[in-house]
Amino acid sequence: MSQAKYKVxxxxxxxxxxxxxxxxxxxxxxxxxxxxxxxxxxDCGGACACATCQVYVAPxxxxxxxxxxxxxxxxxxxxxxxxxxxRLSCQLRMSANLDGIVLNLPRTQHA
Amino acid sequence: MAEKIVIIGAGxxxxxxxxxxxxxxFDGPITMVGDESFPPYQRPPLSKAYLLGSFERxxxxxxxxxxxxxxxxxxxxxxxAKAIHRAERQVELTDGRxxxxxxxxxxxxxxxxxxxxxxxxxxxxHYLKTIADVDGLQRDFVAGKRIAIVGGGYIGLEVAAxxxxxxxxxxxxxxxxxxxARAVSPDLSAFYAAEHEKAGVTLKLRTGVxxxxxxxxxxxxxxxxxxxAADLVLVxxxxxxxxELAEAAGLGCTDGIVVDQNAxxxxxxxxxxxxxxxxxxxxxxxIRLECVQNAIDQAKxxxxxxxxxxxxxxxxxWFWSDQYDLKLQIxxxxxPTDTLVRRGDPVARKFAVFHLRDGAVAAVxxxxxxxxxxxxxxxxxxxxxxxAETLADTSIPMKQMA
Numbered sequence: 001m002s003q004a005k006y007k008v009x010x011x012x013x014x015x016x017x018x019x020x021x022x023x024x025x026x027x028x029x030x031x032x033x034x035x036x037x038x039x040x041x042x043d044c045g046g047a048c049a050c051a052t053c054q055v056y057v058a059p060x061x062x063x064x065x066x067x068x069x070x071x072x073x074x075x076x077x078x079x080x081x082x083x084x085x086x087r088l089s090c091q092l093r094m095s096a097n098l099d100g101i102v103l104n105l106p107r108t109q110h111a
Numbered sequence: 112m113a114e115k116i117v118i119i120g121a122g123x124x125x126x127x128x129x130x131x132x133x134x135x136x137f138d139g140p141i142t143m144v145g146d147e148s149f150p151p152y153q154r155p156p157l158s159k160a161y162l163l164g165s166f167e168r169x170x171x172x173x174x175x176x177x178x179x180x181x182x183x184x185x186x187x188x189x190x191x192a193k194a195i196h197r198a199e200r201q202v203e204l205t206d207g208r209x210x211x212x213x214x215x216x217x218x219x220x221x222x223x224x225x226x227x228x229x230x231x232x233x234x235x236x237h238y239l240k241t242i243a244d245v246d247g248l249q250r251d252f253v254a255g256k257r258i259a260i261v262g263g264g265y266i267g268l269e270v271a272a273x274x275x276x277x278x279x280x281x282x283x284x285x286x287x288x289x290x291x292a293r294a295v296s297p298d299l300s301a302f303y304a305a306e307h308e309k310a311g312v313t314l315k316l317r318t319g320v321x322x323x324x325x326x327x328x329x330x331x332x333x334x335x336x337x338x339x340a341a342d343l344v345l346v347x348x349x350x351x352x353x354x355e356l357a358e359a360a361g362l363g364c365t366d367g368i369v370v371d372q373n374a375x376x377x378x379x380x381x382x383x384x385x386x387x388x389x390x391x392x393x394x395x396x397x398i399r400l401e402c403v404q405n406a407i408d409q410a411k412x413x414x415x416x417x418x419x420x421x422x423x424x425x426x427x428x429w430f431w432s433d434q435y436d437l438k439l440q441i442x443x444x445x446x447p448t449d450t451l452v453r454r455g456d457p458v459a460r461k462f463a464v465f466h467l468r469d470g471a472v473a474a475v476x477x478x479x480x481x482x483x484x485x486x487x488x489x490x491x492x493x494x495x496x497x498x499a500e501t502l503a504d505t506s507i508p509m510k511q512m513a
Contacts, residue, residue, distance in 0.1 A: 026170065034175040043407055050429075051485070071438065074481035077510070078489070 006099035010037045010055075013107045022094045028103060029053040029090035039105035042090060051079040052109035053089045058102035065092060081106050113139035116417065117202055117210050119192045119356065120218035121145025123154070123406035124385030126173045128216050129184050131414035141184040142210055144202070146191040147241055150179065155403060157245050158269040159433045162252070163276065171242065195360035197378055214380055214417050217357055217368060218410065221350035221386040221401060226261060230323030236344045239266055251343040254278030259332040259341035261320050263290040265432050266347030268303065272434040275310040282341070283312060284334045286319040294430070296445060296464050299476055302457045306435060350401055352387045365389060367399040373421040374413035382417060384409040393425040394444065404429045427492045440481070442488035443474030452499045454483060463487065470496040482509040489513055 005021040008031055012018075022031030032040040032053075041052035054076070057065065062085060068076070072091045076082055089103065116132065118125045121143050129141055145151070152171040160166035179186045187204070194203040195215065202210045223238040225231065237248040252258070256279050260267045263285030274281040283290075289300035290307075304314055315334060323344055324331035331340045354364040362376045363369040367389030374382045374390070385406040392398040405428060412424040432439040437460065445466045455462030463483035466474040471494045475487030486509040490497065497512055 030170060033173070036175055036178055036181065043403070071479075071481050075485060077482065078485040 004096070006094055006096060007101075008094070008098070009100075009102045010035075010039070011102065011104045012037075012039050013105055024094050024096070026094050027090050028055065028092040028094065028098075028101075029088075031094065032089065032103075037105070039109070040089060041109040051075040051088060054079045054082070054106055054109060055087055055089045056083055056104040056106065057085045057087055058104060059085065061098070061101050064097050064101075080108060080110065114213040115139055115211060116141045116214045116216065117212040118143040118216045118218055119202065120216075120220055120353075120385070120387070121147065121149075121151045121186065121188065122218060122220045122385065123151065123173065123403055124218035124220070124410040125216070126151035127407050127410035128218060128384065128414050129179070129182065130174075131411045132417065133182055135414055135418045135420060137414075137418050138183075139213075141182075142187060143179070143184055144187045144190055144192055144204065144210075146189070147243070148189050149242060150174065150176075150186055150188070152242065153403075154240070155431075157242065158239055158266050159273065161242075162239075162245055162248070162270065162273045168242065192356055195356060195381070197360055197381070200380060212380070214382070216410075216413055216417070217376070217381065217383040217387060218385050218406075219353035219356060219368075219383075219387045221352050223346070224349045224351055226320070226323075226346045226348065228320060228322050230325060230329075233323055233325045233329050234327070235325065235329030235342070236323055236346065238346050239270065240350070248343075248345065252277065252279065256280065256342040257282070257340060259284065259334075259339060259344045260347065261332075261344060262347040262349070263287070263292075263314070263316070264347055264349065265291065265294065267345065268307065268434055269432060270345050270347065271307060271312050272310065275307075275312050276435075281312045282315060282339060283307070284315045284318050284320050284332070286317070288317050290314070290316075295439075295441070295476055296451055296466070298451065298453060298457070298464050299439070299478070302462075302478065303434065303437075303439075306437065310435060350386065352389075352399065354387055357381075357383065357387075365397075369397075370409075372412070372424045373416035374409050374424065375416060382413040384413045390424065392444070393427070398444070400428055402428060402430050427488055429488060436479075438479055438481075440477045440484040441474065442484060443472075443491040445474040445476075449473055450499065452502045454503050455480060455505055465502050467497075467499060467502075470498075472497060472502075486510065486513050 003023040009019045020035040029042045043050040043052045151173045191205045223240050260283045318335035320334045322333040352367045357368040358364045368383040370388045386401045389399045408426040430441045449466035452465040461479040463477040463480045472490035477484035
């Protein structure tokens with residue numbers, strides 16, 4: 001059983017870019033953790049309980065993402081340095097229409 | 112010569128320690144010893160999405176497969192530590208190997224408390240702590256089967272929720288007079304009891320288990336003097352810290368390996384972190400925490416201290432539990448003497464209970480209420496004083512209380 005994989009580029013705050021493949025259905029947080037991308041802490045492991053996996057979705061990709069749930073919206077309210085394009089990467093699932101997505105990472109996940 | 116660090120235990124705390132040691136600049140060799148056959152993985156999903164079948168095994172692992180090799184951490188799995196020789200600074204493993212260390216971290220975790228009653232060893236009696244446990248349970252976890260759950264705590268109730276969803280006939284036996292009595296306030300116990308009953312789960316409170324029935328496998332359970340038919344049993348009655356290794360080495364242990372606010376034991380070369388420890392909490396008294404938060408934060412503090420940059424561990428404990436579509440999030444440690452303030456309406460399945468102590472927010476329990484949890488956690492950290500009427504007033508947004 002082989003799963004479809006799509007490309008994601010994670011860009012660290014210092015500009016270092018990491019382009020990796022993430023399996024369909026996995027969260028973009030899991031993709032970062034599995035590929036040792038620095039800058040995603042994901043303390044709770046993806047339960048939307050900690051807001052330590054914030055990313056800034058690059059312009060042009062926001063519309064392809066599902067809308068934020070109430071839970072994500074409110075968790076994000078209290079993440080550090082929230083900007084337009086901020087999402088919790090544990091709530092974003094990899095799919096074909098996200099192939100090539102670019103995610104910028106914040107300086108820190110802890111306020 | 113580079114210092115060598117040995118970590119006993121390959122769980123959440125062990126994995127965090129490796130990550131934090133590297134992040135703090137330690138570049139010497141690390142060896143991690145674990146008694147399971149897997150590298151460190153997340154335990155919380157085991158009783159939730161992994162049991163439900165909506166979360167595949169590869170997603171449980173905390174790190175990429177090549178992480179340990181890449182970072183220079185040798186993983187020794189399927190192996191336990193047998194003894195710590197403190198004078199020689201060596202750990203002796205069950206396979207006879209001896210590992211020399213400059214610094215040692217004990218991240219041995221906890222093990223399930225076993226049921227002690229007639230029939231407790233029968234096939235069909237399950238516990239839930241490891242991947243192997245869930246895989247064993249999974250074989251019997253089939254629609255139409257009758258599952259008797261012993262213990263109405265987090266594990267028991269999460270399994271009950273998954274069982275109800277998967278079409279099992281679920282009965283929960285709890286010796287206390289309410290659910291999750293050790294973890295949540297009475298308001299929440301009542302709310303969760305109603306939710307479970309709505310989902311078709313039978314709750315037997317004030318009902319201690321006396322025996323498991325069956326000859327070659329489970330056929331029933333005796334509780335409160337009555338016999339109930341059952342095809343399988345899941346026991347969730349808590350955990351006990353794995354402290355024997357530390358104890359045998361003469362390190363201080365009192366229901367947990369005793370550590371200070373830098374995760375240090377009484378031996379200057381030995382630290383301990385996670386479920387296995389007892390430490391002086393931010394409120395100034397000794398506590399033993401069984402949670403991901405403590406594993407992560409205490410392991411970080413162990414790493415800070417090991418590299419000579421100690422900081423005081425004073426993070427607010429937090430916990431969560433998923434049952435049905437209810438997300439329970441808790442921050443802080445409640446006490447029975449706290450003043451309780453409810454915000455929101457349980458009927459709307461979105462509410463919180465704040466715990467006030469001397470007028471300050473000491474803990475918050477939030478159900479499907481992220482703002483109450485997130486702001487509440489901040490208020491707990493700051494020990495902020497807020498009037499009960501203000502907290503209870505849902506026309507005032509949580510943001511304005513920060």
